Amino acid sequence: MELAAEIRDLHKYYDLGAVIVKALRGVTAEFPKGDFVAIMGASGSGKSTLLNILGALDRPTHGEYILGGSDTSVLSDDDLSAIRNEMIGFIFQSYNLIPQFTVLENIAVPLQYQRNGKGVGVSQMNWCRELADRVGLADRLDHRPTQLSGGQQQRVAIARALVNDPQIILADEPTGNLDTETEAEIMQVLTDLNVEGRTILMVTHEMSVARLAKRQLHLTDGQKVFDGVPTAETLAPGSLVPTAVPSPPPTAVSDGSDVYSVDNPDDDGSPGDDWDG
Numbered sequence: 001m002e003l004a005a006e007i008r009d010l011h012k013y014y015d016l017g018a019v020i021v022k023a024l025r026g027v028t029a030e031f032p033k034g035d036f037v038a039i040m041g042a043s044g045s046g047k048s049t050l051l052n053i054l055g056a057l058d059r060p061t062h063g064e065y066i067l068g069g070s071d072t073s074v075l076s077d078d079d080l081s082a083i084r085n086e087m088i089g090f091i092f093q094s095y096n097l098i099p100q101f102t103v104l105e106n107i108a109v110p111l112q113y114q115r116n117g118k119g120v121g122v123s124q125m126n127w128c129r130e131l132a133d134r135v136g137l138a139d140r141l142d143h144r145p146t147q148l149s150g151g152q153q154q155r156v157a158i159a160r161a162l163v164n165d166p167q168i169i170l171a172d173e174p175t176g177n178l179d180t181e182t183e184a185e186i187m188q189v190l191t192d193l194n195v196e197g198r199t200i201l202m203v204t205h206e207m208s209v210a211r212l213a214k215r216q217l218h219l220t221d222g223q224k225v226f227d228g229v230p231t232a233e234t235l236a237p238g239s240l241v242p243t244a245v246p247s248p249p250p251t252a253v254s255d256g257s258d259v260y261s262v263d264n265p266d267d268d269g270s271p272g273d274d275w276d277g
């Protein structure tokens with residue numbers, strides 16, 4: 001089994017002077033090539049911190065991060081940036097598009113950061129047009145982000161994430177700002193990218209989104225509390241049909257409110273927005 005990425009006993013501390021925040025406390029996990037993982041957990045549980053380390057945007061305080069077979073701790077910042085640019089595409093909840101740029105220019109942004117310092121050539125712009133076409137925006141190339149819907153903006157961000165043809169796509173709450181219908185469309189795009197072999201690591205707190213992944217990794221207070229396939233919750237890949245509230249297992253003698261053997265990983269005081277689709 002070839003691994004796209006692997007973390008071993010990962011710790012991340014933020015030193016705020018008066019207090020040290022332990023955002024990750026010894027997380028170990030393997031991410032095989034072609035996996036599709038939903039990283040879940042309550043607000044503040046360390047999801048974004050983990051994703052930032054997986055994306056080589058940040059380094060762990062302790063522990064190892066092996067990306068594409070290389071131990072990232074021995075890489076210089078420049079080498080790490082180069083590997084990140086080549087191997088990883090990012091998608092964020094708030095799209096992070098440049099408002100002054102057109103759709104096409106936004107898609108081309110990562111090409112500006114290539115090491116050789118060459119300008120973006122004609123063939124590269126054609127590649128950006130192809131990507132725009134792929135995400136259904138061929139007729140919006142000259143639009144600016146404010147002229148697009150949220151779903152369209154996220155499509156631009158996905159095309160931008162694909163511009164260097166990365167093996168790994170990292171997504172932090174990619175549908176967090178979208179309505180249910182648009183969420184399903186964006187998740188279909190991500191599912192297609194996974195089917196063609198890309199590894200997808202996606203932070204979400206929506207069970208309706210997480211159930212489309214192949215596997216779930218749950219964090220509580222910076223520690224891994226679940227890692228696997230919650231079978232009762234899993235739909236057939238690609239199925240976007242909303243499901244009813246899952247029934248409690250037949251053996252349940254409690255009120256069945258806890259579907260897993262872990263504590264509710266999203267205890268932000270909003271019952272019902274995550275676990276019942």
Ligand code: ADP
Nearest residue numbers: 014021023041042043044045046047048049050
């Ligand atoms: P999540 O994405 O699950 O909401 P985060 O990874 O953003 O969680 O945060 C985990 C913990 O680390 C939280 O307590 C948060 O306040 C803290 N934290 C995150 N980033 C920083 C930072 N740059 N400086 C200090 N504390 C941080």
Ligand code: MG
Nearest residue numbers: 044047048049
């Ligand atoms: Mg977060």
